[in-house]
Amino acid sequence: MESDVSQYTSKAEKTVIYIFLFIVTLPILVGYVWLAISSFAPITYGLIPHGGLTLKYWNFLTHTLPQRPSIWTVTLNTLILAVGLTVLDVLISSMAGYALSRIKFPGRKGFLSLTLILHAFPSVTLLIAIFFVLRLLHLYDTLLGVLLVMVSLQLPLGTWLMKGFFDNVSWDMERSALIDGCTRLCAWWKIVLPNIRPGIAALSIFAFITGWGEFLIPYTFTTTDAHATIAVFLQSLIGDSTFVSYGQVAAVGLFQMIPVIIFFLFTQEYLLSIFSGGTKGTA
Amino acid sequence: MEAAENYSAPLRSKIKNFLPPIVFMSPLTVLVFLFFFIPVLLTIFISMTDMSTASLTHWHFIGLKNYAKLVKFRWTKILLKNTVFYVATTLALFNVGMALVLGIVTTLLPRKQGMAARALWLLPRITPSVVYVMMWKWIAADAPYGIINEHIFGPLGLPTKNWVMAAPWVLVILVNGYIGASFGMIIFTSAIESIPREFIYASLVDGATTWQRVKYVILPMIRWPLLFVTTYQTLSLLTSFEQILLLTDGGPGRYGTEVWALNAYHRALANYWGNIQFGYGAMLAAVLVVIGIIMSYVYLRVFKFNELVVEPRIETL
Numbered sequence: 343m344e345s346d347v348s349q350y351t352s353k354a355e356k357t358v359i360y361i362f363l364f365i366v367t368l369p370i371l372v373g374y375v376w377l378a379i380s381s382f383a384p385i386t387y388g389l390i391p392h393g394g395l396t397l398k399y400w401n402f403l404t405h406t407l408p409q410r411p412s413i414w415t416v417t418l419n420t421l422i423l424a425v426g427l428t429v430l431d432v433l434i435s436s437m438a439g440y441a442l443s444r445i446k447f448p449g450r451k452g453f454l455s456l457t458l459i460l461h462a463f464p465s466v467t468l469l470i471a472i473f474f475v476l477r478l479l480h481l482y483d484t485l486l487g488v489l490l491v492m493v494s495l496q497l498p499l500g501t502w503l504m505k506g507f508f509d510n511v512s513w514d515m516e517r518s519a520l521i522d523g524c525t526r527l528c529a530w531w532k533i534v535l536p537n538i539r540p541g542i543a544a545l546s547i548f549a550f551i552t553g554w555g556e557f558l559i560p561y562t563f564t565t566t567d568a569h570a571t572i573a574v575f576l577q578s579l580i581g582d583s584t585f586v587s588y589g590q591v592a593a594v595g596l597f598q599m600i601p602v603i604i605f606f607l608f609t610q611e612y613l614l615s616i617f618s619g620g621t622k623g624t625a
Numbered sequence: 626m627e628a629a630e631n632y633s634a635p636l637r638s639k640i641k642n643f644l645p646p647i648v649f650m651s652p653l654t655v656l657v658f659l660f661f662f663i664p665v666l667l668t669i670f671i672s673m674t675d676m677s678t679a680s681l682t683h684w685h686f687i688g689l690k691n692y693a694k695l696v697k698f699r700w701t702k703i704l705l706k707n708t709v710f711y712v713a714t715t716l717a718l719f720n721v722g723m724a725l726v727l728g729i730v731t732t733l734l735p736r737k738q739g740m741a742a743r744a745l746w747l748l749p750r751i752t753p754s755v756v757y758v759m760m761w762k763w764i765a766a767d768a769p770y771g772i773i774n775e776h777i778f779g780p781l782g783l784p785t786k787n788w789v790m791a792a793p794w795v796l797v798i799l800v801n802g803y804i805g806a807s808f809g810m811i812i813f814t815s816a817i818e819s820i821p822r823e824f825i826y827a828s829l830v831d832g833a834t835t836w837q838r839v840k841y842v843i844l845p846m847i848r849w850p851l852l853f854v855t856t857y858q859t860l861s862l863l864t865s866f867e868q869i870l871l872l873t874d875g876g877p878g879r880y881g882t883e884v885w886a887l888n889a890y891h892r893a894l895a896n897y898w899g900n901i902q903f904g905y906g907a908m909l910a911a912v913l914v915v916i917g918i919i920m921s922y923v924y925l926r927v928f929k930f931n932e933l934v935v936e937p938r939i940e941t942l
Contacts, residue, residue: 350825351733355835359730363742366723370748370803372772373760380763388775434652441649447642453650455925460661462857462921464864467886467913470893470906471664471671479659494660497653526645555753558867562894573755577871580759588763588770595756602751610744613751614811 374599381593399593407590411567411575413597420554420571420598423489427553428546430493431500435545436538438497439504440530444516454505460498469562476563485569488560492553500545507541508534544612547605554601572598668914671907678901691908700880708885711797711869712862719802720858724809725851729839731810732817743814749804758871761800765789793873793882800868805861809854816850817843853924860920864913866890886913 351359376389381399383391406412441447442454472491473482481487511534519533520526535542557573564570570578576594579587606613672691676684695701716722727746731739749757765788768774774785789796820843828842866887869875875883875891883891886909893906 348735350829351835367745387769388772437649438653441646445646447646458925459921462924464860464917467864467910468664470910471667474667475663491660494656551751557754573753576755595759598753598756
């Protein structure tokens with residue numbers, strides 16, 4: 343490939359780079375390997391399993407653990423939040439992103455600046471006040487409340503990305519649709535949205551993974567076991583000071599990782615592209 | 626009759642022109658209003674009250690007394706020291722340092738291998754935070770379970786420890802750094818890949834070594850993204866606390882790894898050992914909110930986000 347300048351890096355240099363990358367990336371790999379091993383072994387010393395293979399740590403799938411909600415209640419809650427976040431984030435972001443990209447209206451520049459400021463703004467600092475807003479709306483300790491907060495905090499990023507995708511769509515098709523008597527809503531739905539499918543796919547994957555893994559918001563704004571998510575459920579297993587079963591925790595952790603691993607294996611390029619579009623730095 | 630028609634025609638077209646933006650923008654506007662605008666104002670307002678679980682129904686407006694208390698409080702110094710240490714070290718070692726190294730070395734490799742390395746570094750960011758922190762806890766756990774103890778310290782005959790307790794800052798920085806590095810890595814990678822090839826070829830013709838190429842061509846060309854990542858990640862680190870909450874919960878002790886943002890959370894939302902102090906917690910958060918607003922505005926101005934605002938062309942139809 344013409345633009346590939348890696349051919350000018352010498353073999354020795356490449357070897358040094360590979361060794362360096364291997365060493366610094368090792369902790370990431372080791373963590374996932376440990377997770378897989380210890381969820382199937384009766385006991386694990388470091389990365390070495392002892393006592394053969396067992397499925398006993400996976401029995402949380404069929405038997406509710408003592409004093410815990412059923413894993414399926416918790417999984418359903420997590421799924422509702424992840425799917426809800428995906429649908430609402432994509433829908434609302436693509437509506438606002440379309441208007442910001444294509445319609446001239448007073449306050450447009452202000453809205454765009456606002457979206458950018460909110461995108462950079464550390465929303466996690468607002469949790470205390472959001473607690474009061476949820477109480478006021480009678481949405482504290484409800485899944486709907488958690489969902490609305492999660493959607494709102496994701497919207498600036500989504501809107502910003504969607505606007506970028508709309509900016510790159512050709513005007514000609516939309517113009518002819520409008521001349522043919524299509525309304526703005528119809529042009530958006532029928533002409534423009536189908537053209538940014540890759541963008542929608544990327545934002546959907548991103549939103550789903552975010553919603554699936556979210557811990558702080560459900561942990562802070564729900565108290566009832568029946569409203570717990572997998573992340574909250576898992577933390578309650580780890581945080582239980584009386585007895586922590588390593589294998590049990592690893593199995594639940596691996597269970598939560600399943601969709602993330604699937605998305606990671608098949609959509610890394612989408613993910614890398616959405617992060618270059620603008621990450622909300624979590625750390 | 627005619628006059629009325631003349632009057633209503635522009636009005637109707639006005640409504641027709643305004644209706645689409647209103648329809649398209651209102652869901653975003655409502656949610657931003659409820660969960661950004663009101664909370665910002667509410668944070669500042671609550672920070673000026675003595676609201677707590679003991680005085681939830683009969684709280685008082687106390688002006689800047691919480692802020693005065695902060696200045697006098699003996700733990701404030703420790704909190705400040707912890708926060709500065711955490712932000713500066715994580716930023717230097719990982720969010721900028723490691724990010725820069727990764728951005729440079731992965732672009733020196735063939736495209737496919739470089740992509741694979743970057744994808745691996747993205748994993749910590751997309752892994753659910755509870756699972757991710759749990760892995761580190763077991764990397765650092767006591768012998769014989771912990772990976773560091775069982776595979777490195779044990780065989781070398783060194784004393785084994787629970788490293789989360791023995792070296793809490795090292796773990797806090799590693800846990801956050803391994804997530805944080807990917808942000809800068811991606812920004813730097815795209816900046817390096819967009820350097821005009823002529824510059825690279827020119828340096829090759831001049832017989833520059835790889836190191837000289839990095840030092841004299843690549844680094845000077847990515848100064849701007851470097852500055853952006855540094856400021857952006859400073860703010861992210863300053864306000865993030867989720868991983869610390871999960872890893873040490875601010876311990877060992879009460880202020881071992883307690884940082885500013887975590888303390889605000891502890892005081893206002895998760896104070897299990899006593900009275901929840903909404904006022905004091907909101908005051909701590911308000912300081913971060915104000916810093917956040919100022920810095921977001923700075924990004925907008927300094928990094929010229931405004932130039933991206935192009936007038937829509939469809940109206941000239």
